Amino acid sequence: MISLAGRDILHAWGKFVFTGIGLGLLIGVTLTMAGVYRGMVDDARVLLDNSGADLWVVQQDTLGPYAESSSLYDDTWRRILGMDGVARAANITYLTMQVRRVAGQDPRDVRAMVVGVVPGGPGEPGQPGYLVAGRQITRGHYEAVADMASGFALGDRIRIRRNEYRVVGLSRRMVSSGGDPMVFIPLKDAQEAQFFKDNDAIVRQRARTAANPALNRPEVLQAVLASQSVNPFVNAVLVQIKPGFDPEAVAEPIRRWQRLTVYTRAQMEEILVAKLIATSARQIGMFLVILAIVSAAIVAFIIYTLTLGKIREIAVLKLIGTRNRTIAAMILQQALGLGLIGFVVGKVAATFWAPIFPKYVLLEPGDAARGFAAVMVICVLASVLAIRAALEVDPAEAIGG
Amino acid sequence: MRHDQGIRIEGLKKRYGAGDTAVDALKGVNMEVAPGEVVGLIGPSGSGKSTLLKCLGAVIEPSAGRMTLGGQVIYEDAWKLPDLRALRRDKIGFVFQAPYLIPFLDVTDNVALLPMLAGRPNNESRKRALELLDALDVGHRARAMPAQLSGGEQQRVAIARALVNRPPVILADEPTAPLDSERALTVIRILEEMAGQFATAIIVVTHDEKIIPTFKRIYTIRDGRTHEEAGEGRSVEGVKAQP
Incomplete structure (x- = not known):
C-alpha cells in the first residue's frame, strides 16, 4: 500500500514546507526558551565551579x-x-x-x-x-x-x-x-x-558625626571618623x-x-537553582506552555484546513472502500510530517541563533529529544479535530444528488 | 429473464424521515441488469435517481426490498451485508460526473489504489492498472498527474479505476455531462466494450440526450418508481453519423 500522506505532502510540498518553516520558527523559539533556562542553570553551576570553593562561609x-x-x-x-x-x-x-x-x-x-x-x-x-x-x-x-x-x-x-x-x-x-x-x-x-561614598556624602557624614555630642569629644571624634573611612567587610x-x-x-x-552560616556546594546550588532562578524558571515554563498551546493550535488549524480542502477526495476514497483507519492514518501522518519539518527547522534555527543571544543559551540534546516527543504528541492531538471531520464525511457526498 | 451474476433489485423502498414529515423517495423499485449489459437510468430531477444510485452503490441502506449483486444478497428488508465498505471496494465500480481523481496520485496509482486497498501487492496492482490504461488508450499518460490530463483522459482514467477490481457492476453517474458529444459517445463506447470484455453490468444515470439512443434498455424513474422500456440500441457510430 502506498503512503497517501507521503504522496499528498510531495504533491503539495510548497504548502507543507512553508507551513513547516513557520511552525519551525515557533518551535525554534520554544527550544530557545528551554535553552535560556538551561543556560541560567548552567551559569549558576559555572559560578560555583569557577569559585573553586567547597564551602561558602557567610554572615x-x-x-x-x-x-x-x-x-x-x-x-x-x-x-x-x-x-x-x-x-x-x-x-x-x-x-x-x-x-x-x-x-x-x-x-x-x-x-x-x-x-x-x-x-x-x-x-x-x-x-x-x-x-x-x-x-x-x-x-x-x-x-x-x-x-x-x-x-x-x-x-x-x-x-x-x-x-x-x-x-x-x-x-x-x-x-x-x-x-x-x-x-x-x-x-x-x-x-x-x-x-x-562621594565627597559630599563624606562631608555630610562627618558633619553629622561631629554634631553628635556623644561623639564630639577630643580623640573620640577622630577615632570614629577614622573607623568610618575604611571598610573592613567582605x-x-x-x-x-x-x-x-x-x-x-x-x-x-x-x-x-x-x-557563621556555612553552605556546602550542594546547598549553594540549591539556593541558586531552586531559589534565585526559580521565578525566572517559572516564567520560562509559562512561556513554554503558551508556545506549546500556540504550536498545537497552529498545527490543528493547518491540518484541519488541509483536510477540509480534501473533503471531496476523502468522500471518493470512502466510497471506493478506503477504511476509516487508512484515512485517519493519512491525516495523522501529515500532521506528524508537518511536526517533523517544523522540528528540524526549529532545531536548526535555534542552533544558529542561540550564540547571538546576549546571555548564554544552552541547547541540550535531551531537551531536543523531549521537544521532539512533545511536538509529535502535540501533532497527534492537533490532528484529532481533522480526523474527526474526515471520518464524518459521508461517502454519498461523492455521488451528489 | 433472471441473472444471478448481474445486479437485481426487487421492491426496493427508501423512506427519509418519519411520521408526518416522512418522504418516500423510492416506492418499490425493480431493476435487473445482466453481466455485460449497459442500461440507462433516466428521470427528472427529484425523481429518486440519486437515492436509487446510492442504494445500488451500498452508500445508503434501503428501508425495504431485496438487492443481489453477483449472486450475493446485499439487502433483504431489514437485513444487510455486514461489510458494505468492502463490497463497494471489491464489487462496485463508480464513475462520477466529474472524474474525482485523487490529485496527489499519478494516473497509475489512481487506478492501482483500489487493488492496493484490497491488499494486493503494489506491483501487481500497478501492472493491472497499466493494462487497463492501455486498453482505454491512456497508457501513455500513466505517469502524469490528474491535473495534466484533458477532461476526456481524466474520465477514461476514472473508468479504468472503476474497472480495476473487475466488479460485477459499475454505476456511472452522469459520466458524459462535462464532455462534448463526440467525447461523450466515445465514453459510452468504452463502457460498452468494457462491459462486454469484463462481463460487467453497467448502469448509466444520464440526462444526456445524445447518448440515450445507444442504450438497448432504459429504466425511467418517476415519483420513486421505475419503468422499463426498450431503447433504440443504436451503435455509437450510428449516433455519431446522425446529423
Whole structure:
C-alpha cells in the first residue's frame, strides 16, 4: 500500500514546507526558551565551579553572597583557616554594577559582576581559574581581569566607581548567576568600591558625626571618623577543604564555633537553582506552555484546513472502500510530517541563533529529544479535530444528488 | 429473464424521515441488469435517481426490498451485508460526473489504489492498472498527474479505476455531462466494450440526450418508481453519423 500522506505532502510540498518553516520558527523559539533556562542553570553551576570553593562561609542567617547581602569582617578567614579540615580560605566580595570602558575601542557601559580577590593568589578559591589571554592580577591596585563576554580587551582601561583599572587578563565563562560577565579586581579596591561614598556624602557624614555630642569629644571624634573611612567587610569567605574530609563535617564546627552560616556546594546550588532562578524558571515554563498551546493550535488549524480542502477526495476514497483507519492514518501522518519539518527547522534555527543571544543559551540534546516527543504528541492531538471531520464525511457526498 | 451474476433489485423502498414529515423517495423499485449489459437510468430531477444510485452503490441502506449483486444478497428488508465498505471496494465500480481523481496520485496509482486497498501487492496492482490504461488508450499518460490530463483522459482514467477490481457492476453517474458529444459517445463506447470484455453490468444515470439512443434498455424513474422500456440500441457510430 502506498503512503497517501507521503504522496499528498510531495504533491503539495510548497504548502507543507512553508507551513513547516513557520511552525519551525515557533518551535525554534520554544527550544530557545528551554535553552535560556538551561543556560541560567548552567551559569549558576559555572559560578560555583569557577569559585573553586567547597564551602561558602557567610554572615549568620543569610543565604550567602549570591542571593542576599552578606557581610563578614575581613579577618574572619584567618580563624577559619585554622579549623580542622580547611586547606585554603580566601576573602571575596561581589558587586554587580555598570563598568565603563574609558579608553580603548568603543567606550561603553557593561553590566558586570565585580569580584574582589586577593591579588597574587592564583589557585586560591574565588580567583579566575584560567585565562585565555594576559596574566593574573599581581598588583594590589588598579588591575583587572575581565571575562571575554564583557567585550573588554587586553590593555583597555575601565572605570569602576572613581578609579580606573587596566585589563591585564581575559577569562572565559566566568559569569554571575544572572549571566553577567565577571570583572576581577584587587580585594581592597573592591571593598572600597562596595562602600564608597562621594565627597559630599563624606562631608555630610562627618558633619553629622561631629554634631553628635556623644561623639564630639577630643580623640573620640577622630577615632570614629577614622573607623568610618575604611571598610573592613567582605561578602564571604570561600573555603577549600583538605582531601578526604567530608564538607559537612568541616562546615559544622565553623557554624558552631565561629557563629557563621556555612553552605556546602550542594546547598549553594540549591539556593541558586531552586531559589534565585526559580521565578525566572517559572516564567520560562509559562512561556513554554503558551508556545506549546500556540504550536498545537497552529498545527490543528493547518491540518484541519488541509483536510477540509480534501473533503471531496476523502468522500471518493470512502466510497471506493478506503477504511476509516487508512484515512485517519493519512491525516495523522501529515500532521506528524508537518511536526517533523517544523522540528528540524526549529532545531536548526535555534542552533544558529542561540550564540547571538546576549546571555548564554544552552541547547541540550535531551531537551531536543523531549521537544521532539512533545511536538509529535502535540501533532497527534492537533490532528484529532481533522480526523474527526474526515471520518464524518459521508461517502454519498461523492455521488451528489 | 433472471441473472444471478448481474445486479437485481426487487421492491426496493427508501423512506427519509418519519411520521408526518416522512418522504418516500423510492416506492418499490425493480431493476435487473445482466453481466455485460449497459442500461440507462433516466428521470427528472427529484425523481429518486440519486437515492436509487446510492442504494445500488451500498452508500445508503434501503428501508425495504431485496438487492443481489453477483449472486450475493446485499439487502433483504431489514437485513444487510455486514461489510458494505468492502463490497463497494471489491464489487462496485463508480464513475462520477466529474472524474474525482485523487490529485496527489499519478494516473497509475489512481487506478492501482483500489487493488492496493484490497491488499494486493503494489506491483501487481500497478501492472493491472497499466493494462487497463492501455486498453482505454491512456497508457501513455500513466505517469502524469490528474491535473495534466484533458477532461476526456481524466474520465477514461476514472473508468479504468472503476474497472480495476473487475466488479460485477459499475454505476456511472452522469459520466458524459462535462464532455462534448463526440467525447461523450466515445465514453459510452468504452463502457460498452468494457462491459462486454469484463462481463460487467453497467448502469448509466444520464440526462444526456445524445447518448440515450445507444442504450438497448432504459429504466425511467418517476415519483420513486421505475419503468422499463426498450431503447433504440443504436451503435455509437450510428449516433455519431446522425446529423
